[in-house]
Amino acid sequence: MAQTGTIGDKVFRTILVITAAIILLIMVTMVFIMVWNALPTIKSFGLSFLIGREWKPADSIFGALPFIYGTIVSSVLALIIAVPISLGIAVFLVEQAPKKIATPVGFMVELLAAIPSVVYGLWGIFVLAPFVRDYLGVFLEKYFGWLPFFQGRLTGIGMLTGGIILALMITPIITAVVRDILEVVPTQQREAALALGATKWETTQIVLGNAASGIAGAVILGLGRALGETMAITMVIGNSPQISASLFEPAYTIASVLAANFADATDEFYLSALIEMGLVLFLVTFVVNAFAKLLVARVGKRMHA
Numbered sequence: 025m026a027q028t029g030t031i032g033d034k035v036f037r038t039i040l041v042i043t044a045a046i047i048l049l050i051m052v053t054m055v056f057i058m059v060w061n062a063l064p065t066i067k068s069f070g071l072s073f074l075i076g077r078e079w080k081p082a083d084s085i086f087g088a089l090p091f092i093y094g095t096i097v098s099s100v101l102a103l104i105i106a107v108p109i110s111l112g113i114a115v116f117l118v119e120q121a122p123k124k125i126a127t128p129v130g131f132m133v134e135l136l137a138a139i140p141s142v143v144y145g146l147w148g149i150f151v152l153a154p155f156v157r158d159y160l161g162v163f164l165e166k167y168f169g170w171l172p173f174f175q176g177r178l179t180g181i182g183m184l185t186g187g188i189i190l191a192l193m194i195t196p197i198i199t200a201v202v203r204d205i206l207e208v209v210p211t212q213q214r215e216a217a218l219a220l221g222a223t224k225w226e227t228t229q230i231v232l233g234n235a236a237s238g239i240a241g242a243v244i245l246g247l248g249r250a251l252g253e254t255m256a257i258t259m260v261i262g263n264s265p266q267i268s269a270s271l272f273e274p275a276y277t278i279a280s281v282l283a284a285n286f287a288d289a290t291d292e293f294y295l296s297a298l299i300e301m302g303l304v305l306f307l308v309t310f311v312v313n314a315f316a317k318l319l320v321a322r323v324g325k326r327m328h329a
Contacts, residue, residue, distance in 0.1 A: 054306070055303070055306070055307075058299055058300075058302060058303040058306065059303060061295070061296060061299045062296050062297075062299045062300035062303050063296070064292065064293055064296040065086060065293065065296045065297045065300050066300060068293075069086065072087075073086060073087065073088055073297070073300060074088055074089065074092065074304070075087070075089055076088065076089055077089050077090060077267065079091075079265040081285075081289075081291070081294045081297075084291075084293055084294075086294075086297040088278070088297075088300075088301050088304065089267065090265040090266055090267050090275070090276055091265065091276050091277060091278045091281050091301060092278065092304070093267050093275070094183070094261065094275035094276045094277045094278075094280075095251060095277040095278045095279070095305070097183060097187075097275070098183060098186045098187050098190055098250070098257065098261065098275070098277055099190065099247055099250040099251050101183070101184070101186075101187030101188075101190070101191070101271070102187050102188075102190035102191040102193075102194055102246075102250045103191075103194075103243065103246065103247060103250070104187075105187065105188060105191035106190075106191040106192075106194050106195045106198060106246060107198065107243055107246075109191075109195055110194075110195050110198035110199040110202060110242075110246070111198075111202060111232075111239070113129075113133060113195075113199045113203075114198075114199050114202035114203040114206060115206070115228060115232070116129075117129060117130050117133075117199075117203055118203055118206040118207055119206070119224070119227075119228050119231065120224075130203065133195075133196050133199050133200065134196060134200060135196075136192070136195065136196040137196035137197060137200070141193065141253060141254065141255040141256040142255045142256070142259075144189055144192060144193055144256040145189070145255050145256040145257075145258070145259030145260060146259070148185060148188075148189045148256060148259060148260040149259055149260060152180075152185055152188060152189065152260070153179075153180035153181055153185050153260060154180055155180075156178075156180045156182075156184055156185050156188070157178050157179060157180030158180075160184075161174075161178040161180070161184070161272060162178065165178065165272075172269040172270060173269060173270060173271050174270070174271065174272065175269075175270050175272070176268070176270035176272040176273050177272060177273065178272055179262075179272070179274075181260060181261070181262045181274060182261065182262050182270075182271065182272050182273050182274045182275065183261060183262075183268075183270075183271045183272070183273060183274070183275045184271040184272060185260045185261070186257045186260050186261035186262075186275070186277075187271070189256050189257060189260055190250045190253055190256070190257060193249065193250070193253060193256060194246035194247075194249050194250050195246075197242075197245060197246050197249055198242050198243060198245070198246040201238075201241070201242035201245055202235075202238075202239055202242045205235045205238035205239060205242065206231060206232075206235055209231050209234055209235055213230060213231065213234065214227050214230075214231065217230050237319050238319060240319050241315075241316040241317070241318070241319030242316070243316075244312055244313075244315055244316035244319065245313065245316040245317075247312055247316075248309050248312040248313040248316060251279075251305065251308060251309050251312065252279055252305065252309045253279060254279040254280065254282070254283045255283065257277055257279065257280050258277075258279070258280035258283045258284055261274060261275050261276065261277065261280060262274020262275060262276075263276055263280060263281070263284055264276060265281070278301050278302070278304065278305045279305060281298070281301065282298055282301065282302055282305075285298060286298055
């Protein structure tokens with residue numbers, strides 16, 4: 025019986041190792057295939073591919089800078105909007121709300137993460153874009169029009185709308201992770217702070233300070249989602265390869281240019297350029313998410329130490 029159990033353990037361990045190896049093999053294969061198919065543009069353009077501002081497939085001129093710019097700006101804008109909202113919701117659910125309110129509100133927040141991105145895109149086109157054009161954009165232009173960020177055409181389709189859509193999509197992710205991190209902060213810390221005469225707000229500040237690196241990891245996880253979002257941002261950002269300081273102007277992201285042009289890329293060189301941009305996006309999101317996981321794991325270790 026003991027020998028049978030030992031053999032079973034070895035078989036089970038072997039299956040687990042093979043399963044883990046398959047995941048690693050898939051990732052390595054994906055990177056290899058993308059690098060192999062992107063070799064024509066890598067050899068032809070080198071680093072100039074990443075800093076070029078012109079995108080003219082008909083003339084075999086490919087510069088990815090407008091797409092990199094659009095990806096970074098839209099993602100950062102989404103974080104600026106989503107992080108305060110997410111932190112507020114998470115703190116309310118963990119530190120302030122009674123359980124009978126925290127449970128349904130938490131469920132509704134998590135439900136937002138399950139909505140398909142194309143639904144967000146449709147909502148952005150028919151609801152958010154007109155709101156930005158007729159109300160929000162007019163307000164920003166009137167009171168902050170002296171800034172270059174709020175100048176230009178007000179069509180409702182552009183970087184601002186794209187950033188707001190991304191913010192809505194990453195808010196549930198950041199909220200859920202921050203809530204889990206706050207819940208693992210030992211209750212003794214809260215009780216000790218209250219016993220020393222700290223107010224509820226001061227106690228919350230102590231909890232947030234102890235969970236700071238984990239909160240940073242949650243933010244970076246949200247950033248990873250924003251960087252890779254495709255359909256929703258494609259439908260509302262305007263899809264124009266330009267670099268403009270104005271948030272009202274249309275733009276392009278790496279994910280949206282892949283979604284909008286991959287099916288039409290019949291030329292091998294054009295296809296290679298798109299695959300190279302996909303490779304850049306893959307590497308960036310991989311690094312961002314790995315860094316976020318490390319930060320979140322660090323908090324978990326510290327709280328259980």
